[in-house]
Amino acid sequence: MKKEDFKKITPWLWEIPKSFQPDMRVPARIYASEKMLEESFKDKSLEQLINVATLPGIQKYALAMPDIHEGYASPIGGVAAIRVSDGIISPGMQGYDCNCGMKLLKSEYSEKEILPHLKSLATEIQKEVPSGLGRGRQIKLNIEQINKILEGGAQRLVQQGYGEKEDVENCEAEGRLEWADASAVSSHAKNRGRDQVGTLGSGNHFLEIQKVGEIFNEKVAEAFGLFKNQIVVMIHCGSRGLGHQVCTDYLREFIPLMEGKYKIPVPDREFACVPFNSPEGQRALAASASAANYAWANRQMIAHFVRKAWKSVLGEKSSPLIALYDVAHNIIKKEKYNIEGKETEVAVHRKGATRAFPPGHPEIPIRYRESGQPVILPGSMGTASYIMVGTREGEETFYSTAHGAGRAMSRHAALRQTQGKQVIEGLKKIGIIVKCRSLKGIAEEAPLAYKNIDDVVEVVHQSGLSKKVAKLIPLAVIKGE
Template sequence: MVPKKIAENVYEIPKSTRNYMKVPARIFANEKIMRAMEQKMLTQATHVAWLPGIIKNALVLPDGHMGYGFPIGGVAATDYDTGVISPGGVGYDINCGVRLLRTNLQRKEVTPHAQKLSEALFRNVPSGVGSKAKIRLNRNELQELLTEGASYCVKKGLGWEEDIEHCEENGALSNADIETLSERAISRGMPQAGSLGSGNHFLEIQYVDKIYDEKLAKAMGIVQKDQVVVMIHTGSRGLGHQICSDYLRIVERAMPKYNLHPPDRELACVPTQSDDGQAYFNAMACGANFAWGNRQMILHWVRETFERQFKQSAEDMDMGLVYDVAHNIAKKEEHTIDGKKRTVITHRKGATRAFPAGHPDIPRAYQSIGQPVILPGSMGTASYVLIGQPNGMEISFGSTAHGAGRVLSRKAALRRFWGETVRDELKGKGIFVKSANPKIIAEEAPGVYKDIDSVAEVSDNLGIGKRVVRVKPIAVVKG
């Protein structure tokens, strides 16, 4: 299958390619990225184009690679009233996402403390497979967290009031309903709130390497090169995974009664307005709220760690939250399609919302510039802060990439890289890595991912996410 180039950085698989496709599949990529796209992932994009109620195109962003059902780096909008919702279009780690914390510290102040700071963060923020949090919630407390998201944490003294406004959806989806969760999901959530987890999740101390637009950067509190920031990347842990597992089974079994027969069973879906569809949507919201609360707790402990290390208050260090974005989620949104406003479910799987200036769903502080987008690179490489642009509303349902995107599976990475060697190589470049397991370092080695600079450049050139700041790592904490 060879997608046709129809514009600069835009490729298309026509609707006529497969008889089940209802719309074309479009891939946003430069020539180098396009050549590396897997055939299986392109086939998955054609499967997504089958979804009942899908609007305009099935989209693959420049970080796209094969996932479960949907490509990771995939976007699909379906009509809210007549279309379907698909758990595979969100993924197992519901509301895996990223938040960026600024400081007024300089690289030269922090670098000498990188090792001690990393070790302190590793102690203060539980990480690793099956990691248990510092706070074990009882059932009632978990219900509050699943309903209120980040606000629950702030109410409990784990953060600042202004943190809430700087989260997508103010850190909570209002349709969360704990009654839609299994006992297994609830039991997995109670011990894990406030934990980083493993895999590609991380805490990273970074410095500003390049500012592309000083005015936009200043609006986010980023004012100079070498300014230190902290990036937090994690999601909904075992609770989100269990919600996805539960509803993939429920939805797959329910499809025959709706006469739904997808080209791949991994694309299991049900009508959004059905009881099954609403149950998944409300359960997914619980997972999303857990993730926002999880990142909020971790943010609080990062501030505490910096306070102890630098003997200053977080306020004096200007440790404000720049923004928090989700990149595995399905959202009810309003989009203008062919001149008419339509309510849709926007599936973003490994994709980030990127709304432009003036959009009612972004914070007051960013109304004049657009929504910040946090685009993490691979371990040891650059990351970016982008700003949503108007063209995104025209071509990508207000979405852009979520990161670099894998080019090697975890198994292939373990065959090619040795964790201790990768750690030593990064240390030689002045980047300190703290991890519970060298295997994770091998799985997340820089060579496992696409070139983040190319991903950011394609986003910028398409007008879906403008480059504002590039940051580079000082120290990395992994699970």
């Protein structure tokens, strides 16, 4: 495959026609600048995108976001909307970390008010929110409690007092997919989840204290309750070991089913797909939803402990942290779209892509109905993050947009080029505190290992998939004890 195989639709959108390969069912599209497209040839991400275009039931296009990079089966940054009536469901097209996603908490404080407390806040938050690699949470839930979380999601925790009504309202799917069924989740997965509710995990998962550095759209920022120099807290994590086990279990079960019972020809067996409407497919959907609910509960519990740390440093009477929004970027969702004049139910598989519903969409809270859904795009460690908003143009991508910077360099290569100490010193120089136990982990996540978030944001903004609202600047990066 070469650049000439792509048709330039706009400076931000490139297409490979269906005729490129006989098994493609739809064209493949990538949202990228010319330079980013050229860089995408460095790994197998575009070949993987072509593979996505071969999935039975796929509608319109196989889609890639500008932060695309190589994954398993589908590239990270891939989107496939599969018609449920005759299409498949693919655990491999969702990714191992089901409902990996973002939550943003807003404070009423400005940078000036928080700076004197920044260090204590970072220390206290790190203490309250463990990575889970060490002692973890000291509470071990029993299987009955895990089942309630799998079926109740963040709503369950809020009912128990671990959050506010707005936490649920300002969350994709109100923090709970109703088609979850705990009996579709193995006891292995449940066991892995017992002591991980409220843990951050490792790798690129993080917590950041940030300030609003720049506002691009005053009107929408006001609707979102954002103002210049405001302090916010960003949370990035997912369904931890439980979600990984769910994916492991279904890949293991589905690869033989796909090749044997259902004889579905796909170019990469890690798609591990079965018909959406088969009994097995429906069970996988219920299991995926259960893991998604677990992830929403996990982020809710983390928010609870961040708030606890906040109060212990700033006092009981400090103004509260309010959820702006919580949104997944690895997920399978049933959604309805008008395709060729017909309302069609599709299973949207978003793997490293964020849902971005437009103004007026019935599935977003009333308070955002006029502006559109808030989209949270994290940068790499120590670089800017963005708040964006969903648009009507986003319908072209089944209301999906980018999910972050996207890796550009292996962990290995990052370790060869930089050291943890050096990264921390560099960040310190620009006034960013880093709280992390592992120096190696810091080096692996160094900004130089990632694509430039500003470039990714520019593509989605210019192409209209979502629009810039505010730029967030990190003040403290917290990776968990």
